[in-house]
Amino acid sequence: MNDFDFLAGHWNVTNRRLVKALSGSDEWDEFPGYSVATRHFGGAASFDEIECPTKGFSGLTVRVYNPQTRQWSIYWASSASGVLDTSPMVGAFEGDRGEFYGEETHEGRPVRCRFVWTVIGDDAARWEQAFSEDDGRTWETNWTMDFTRA
Structure with missing residues (x-):
């Protein structure tokens, strides 16, 4: 249940976001972020806020561990929308890698979404988001x- 303990603290974040997802594009936009994460419920909950000053938005993530299913539910809110997602990404860690899945909408159409968290060490980690239009066969x-770590 302490899978996200590694994230507690202050971080510098290098974001790379595909300019146009699910279009065959390979043009990436890179921008900085600054994140602060905290642990709660003895490690069974994790909150973080990321600020992206060059993009003019902030985001908030809430993660809660379910001891019965041994899975995490991850919820996201953005200052751009002012809405907390009601459909979480759900999954678990195996070692230093966690995979989480859920349903999203991209440009008005439903897509499968995957988050991958990789713990690289005490002072480094990586998060990735991927979409699938074919129910997870390709991402x-x-x-x-x-x-x-800052």
Whole structure:
């Protein structure tokens, strides 16, 4: 249940986001972010806020561990929309890698979504988001965040 303990603290974040997802594009937009994460419920909950000053938005993530299913539910809110997602990404860690799946909408159409968290060490981690239009047979990574402890 302490899978996200590694994230507690202050981070510099390098974001790389695909300019146009699910279009065959390979043009990436890179921008900085700054994140602060905290642990709660003895490690069974994790909150973080990321600020992306050059993009003019902030995001908030809430993660809660379910001891019965041994899975995490991850919820996201953005200052751009002012809405907390009601459909979580759900999954678990195996070692230093966690995979989480859920349903999203991209440009008005439903897509499968995957988050991958990789713990690289005490001072580095990576998050990736990918979409699938074919129910998970193929994935396109459209956003990565490389975390370096501040």
